[in-house]
Amino acid sequence: MPRATVDITPAGQRPDEDPSLAVRNNGGAEPSTEPAPAGRREALLVLSFGGPEGHDDVMPFLENVTRGRGIPRERLEEVAEHYHHFGGVSPINDQNKALIAAVEKELAAAGIDLPVYWGNRNWAPYVEDTWAQLAEDGIEHVYVFATSAYASFSGCRQYHEDIARARVSYGGGPTAEKLPHYFDTPGFVQANADALAAALASLPEDVRSTARLVATAHSIPDSMAAVAGPDGHAYEAELLAAAERVVAEAAPGRPFDLVWQSRSGPPSVPWLEPDVNDHLRALAAAGEHAVVLFPVGFISDHLEVIWDLDNEARETAEEVGLAFARAATAGTHPAFVESVRMLLQERRAGGLPRLGTNCPASCCFVPPRPARPASS
Ligand SMILES: CC1=C(CCC(=O)O)c2cc3nc(cc4[nH]c(cc5[nH]c(cc1n2)c(C)c5CCC(=O)O)c(CCC(=O)O)c4C)C(CCC(=O)O)=C3C
Numbered sequence: 001m002p003r004a005t006v007d008i009t010p011a012g013q014r015p016d017e018d019p020s021l022a023v024r025n026n027g028g029a030e031p032s033t034e035p036a037p038a039g040r041r042e043a044l045l046v047l048s049f050g051g052p053e054g055h056d057d058v059m060p061f062l063e064n065v066t067r068g069r070g071i072p073r074e075r076l077e078e079v080a081e082h083y084h085h086f087g088g089v090s091p092i093n094d095q096n097k098a099l100i101a102a103v104e105k106e107l108a109a110a111g112i113d114l115p116v117y118w119g120n121r122n123w124a125p126y127v128e129d130t131w132a133q134l135a136e137d138g139i140e141h142v143y144v145f146a147t148s149a150y151a152s153f154s155g156c157r158q159y160h161e162d163i164a165r166a167r168v169s170y171g172g173g174p175t176a177e178k179l180p181h182y183f184d185t186p187g188f189v190q191a192n193a194d195a196l197a198a199a200l201a202s203l204p205e206d207v208r209s210t211a212r213l214v215a216t217a218h219s220i221p222d223s224m225a226a227v228a229g230p231d232g233h234a235y236e237a238e239l240l241a242a243a244e245r246v247v248a249e250a251a252p253g254r255p256f257d258l259v260w261q262s263r264s265g266p267p268s269v270p271w272l273e274p275d276v277n278d279h280l281r282a283l284a285a286a287g288e289h290a291v292v293l294f295p296v297g298f299i300s301d302h303l304e305v306i307w308d309l310d311n312e313a314r315e316t317a318e319e320v321g322l323a324f325a326r327a328a329t330a331g332t333h334p335a336f337v338e339s340v341r342m343l344l345q346e347r348r349a350g351g352l353p354r355l356g357t358n359c360p361a362s363c364c365f366v367p368p369r370p371a372r373p374a375s376s
């Protein structure tokens with residue numbers, strides 16, 4: 001089922017240029033430093049990407065993802081094949097359910113009585129439907145935990161827009177605030193560091209101490225990277241900071257590289273480089289014997305991890321003779337789950353937003369592509 005679209009920002013206009021848009025964009029409100037008022041009915045909303053649940057869902061899902069974003073048809077067909085390889089089912093939905101179950105348990109254990117809801121941008125349960133449920137359940141305020149740890153249009157602003165679209169489609173509902181970026185929380189770092197250490201330990205003993213550590217994240221267009229975060233380029237900066245902390249924890253003193261995966265878009269548009277596969281070839285050519293990839297850019301082992309790394313990158317490594325291991329993502333690691341609880345608690349207590357890790361409601365803004373006549 002393709003979802004209905006609601007334009008919340010006129011083409012080319014930043015959401016902060018028109019006060020009425022700012023009101024409608026309350027979901028993306030500036031992070032507050034007020035403590036939660038006593039008696040306010042609150043909830044946590046896990047807001048994610050969504051993924052298909054079977055073969056027939058794949059194309060409508062991809063059309064939702066890429067609507068208006070100028071991704072060539074051939075790329076869609078290629079990506080559809082990746083999903084069909086897994087029965088048309090993305091693992092991301094089960095992973096989100098597992099995260100929600102773990103967070104519910106964590107909150108209950110800490111004596112925090114707060115319901116947890118789930119909504120997606122691109123597939124059921126759509127955030128618009130979840131929003132109606134929140135409103136009907138009498139929830140007055142929602143803390144939004146987006147399943148991306150970083151700044152960028154795709155990982156941050158677009159989630160603000162999802163909230164705004166849901167509010168517009170319902171005609172109101174709870175107020176909301178997006179929890180800060182969490183790439184540098186101790187629990188996220190610990191989860192990734194434990195996974196990196198385990199992946200290193202899985203390599204043959206003779207290459208363990210020399211294996212090259214390679215962090216990966218989703219490539220984005222250069223133009224999107226340039227406007228990520230309040231001063232631009234925050235996506236790359238935050239990824240570098242996260243990878244540095246993970247390596248400092250798991251393999252102190254060892255060098256690492258940060259490279260990019262899963263690029264789409266037409267070849268004429270520049271995206272962040274180098275691509276992970278090109279990088280593996282370059283490492284082999286430079287005489288390296290082994291690599292450990294750690295996809296610090298993602299929080300679960302969804303399709304772009306299990307296909308683009310476990311399949312494509314592993315194959316490239318084999319071709320060029322590199323021993324290969326891939327570290328797990330944070331998933332439901334207890335330290336990560338604890339960090340989610342702490343983010344929430346900090347905010348409810350009125351703690352200062354963590355400096356440098358909050359996007360104002362207007363940042364990461366990428367003007368929509370101008371409408372083009374449909375080509376037949
Ligand atoms: C930064 C970033 C994240 C991390 C932040 C976050 O997690 O939000 C992310 C996550 C994800 N991306 C995902 C899937 C896809 N992304 C696509 C397309 C794109 N991603 C982009 C960026 C990112 N993407 C961009 C700039 C595009 C081009 C289109 C556009 O400008 O918007 C396409 C279209 C086909 C293609 O071209 O690949 C698909 C199918 C899935 C679900 C996987 C599953 O099903 O398990 C997840 C979690």
Ligand SMILES: [Fe+2]
Binds near residue numbers: 218
């Ligand atoms: Fe993506």
